[in-house]
Amino acid sequence: MNILYITLLILFANSKSLLGIETKDVNGNPVAFVHVDFNKCYYQSENKYVQYTNENNIIYFKSYSDMNCSNVIDEQTYGINDDKLKHLICNGFEIKCSVKITEPPKYIGSMTFGGEDDKECSHSDDMIKYYITNIPFKSSENAEGYCQYKETNGEMYLDIYPNIKCIESEKISHIKEWTCDTCTKNIKYECKEIDSNSDSKENSSLSDDSSMSYSETISILTIIFILTFFF
Numbered sequence: 001m002n003i004l005y006i007t008l009l010i011l012f013a014n015s016k017s018l019l020g021i022e023t024k025d026v027n028g029n030p031v032a033f034v035h036v037d038f039n040k041c042y043y044q045s046e047n048k049y050v051q052y053t054n055e056n057n058i059i060y061f062k063s064y065s066d067m068n069c070s071n072v073i074d075e076q077t078y079g080i081n082d083d084k085l086k087h088l089i090c091n092g093f094e095i096k097c098s099v100k101i102t103e104p105p106k107y108i109g110s111m112t113f114g115g116e117d118d119k120e121c122s123h124s125d126d127m128i129k130y131y132i133t134n135i136p137f138k139s140s141e142n143a144e145g146y147c148q149y150k151e152t153n154g155e156m157y158l159d160i161y162p163n164i165k166c167i168e169s170e171k172i173s174h175i176k177e178w179t180c181d182t183c184t185k186n187i188k189y190e191c192k193e194i195d196s197n198s199d200s201k202e203n204s205s206l207s208d209d210s211s212m213s214y215s216e217t218i219s220i221l222t223i224i225f226i227l228t229f230f231f
Contacts, residue, residue, distance in 0.1 A: 018052055018059065020089035021098045025137045026164070031149075032132045034089055034113055035104050041069035043126040045116040048073075054101060059085055067126075107131040108149060109156045111178065112188045124188035132156075136166050145172060151191045154180045 020034035036042075038054050041064070049064045059082075063074040078085035080099060090097030091114060113130040117123045132149045139145040139160055148159050148166045159166070160173040178184070180191035 016101050017104050018054070018089065019100050019102055019104060020086070021100065022090065022093045022096060023137055024098075025135045029135060030105055030133070031135050031137045032130070033104075034128060034130050036089065036128055041067065041126070042128050043067070043115060043117075043123040044128075057101065061085075061088065104131070105133055105135075107192065108134045108151055109178075109180070109189070109191045111190070117183075117186045117188070119183070119186055121183035121186065121188035124183070127188075136161075136164050149177070151180065154191070156180060156189070156191055 017038065018036040019030060020036075021030045021032075022034075023030075023032035025031055036052050038052055040051065042050050044050050044063075047065055049067055049069050051062050051064065051069045053060045053062075057080045059078045059080065061076045061078065062069070062072050065071045065073050076084075078088070080101060083094075086097050086099050087094050089099055110129045110131045112121065112124050112127040115123070115127045117127065134149055136146045136148045139147045145160050145162055146164045146166060148161065150157050150159055156177040156179075158173075158175045158177055159171055160175070161167065162170055162172060178189040180189065182189050
């Protein structure tokens with residue numbers, strides 16, 4: 001039983017990721033954020049790969065010269081509240097960024113972030129990304145209004161409304177952010193449509209990209225159950 005309990009704790013910990021949150025809604029939920037999976041080897045530039053690991057909220061950041069993250073060329077250690085970690089994760093928006101270890105929310109769009117890809121964005125699947133959700137949030141452009149990211153006809157927009165209801169007929173502004181599924185100036189832009197009323201196959205969660213899949217989790221739990229039963 002102790003083995004099962006410990007394993008469940010490990011699985012729960014592995015479901016969490018490192019988020020650099022730029023924008024939040026009125027309840028403090030992430031709206032726009034950088035997402036980093038622990039223990040994943042990320043492409044950053046030619047001959048440079050990076051990896052983040054977590055041990056009791058101490059973050060270890062390692063740089064490597066190979067795509068398997070085996071040849072270490074640099075290593076740094078940060079506390080979760082360290083300003084240097086914030087600068088590393090939230091490069092470009094450090095002032096309003098907050099760093100947390102938490103479960104990532106569902107998203108509707110993403111762009112590669114913090115790396116130097118080629119003009120075909122051939123490394124985009126292996127790069128750290130910046131994600132956006134469709135949660136309404138307080139507007140900085142219009143102090144009395146609310147913003148909401150929305151995908152329309154293959155384009156990602158930032159819409160501004162007079163209130164948090166975000167009624168389409170009351171829209172104040174319709175600002176194009178990017179064209180979906182394109183590689184522009186070495187940055188890959190993607191969109192995922194979320195149906196808020198059902199868990200459709202298009203419904204996207206960052207947990208789908210985590211290092212441990214649902215099937216892997218079930219397999220591990222099955223093994224633990226067998227071990228617990230016999231021992």
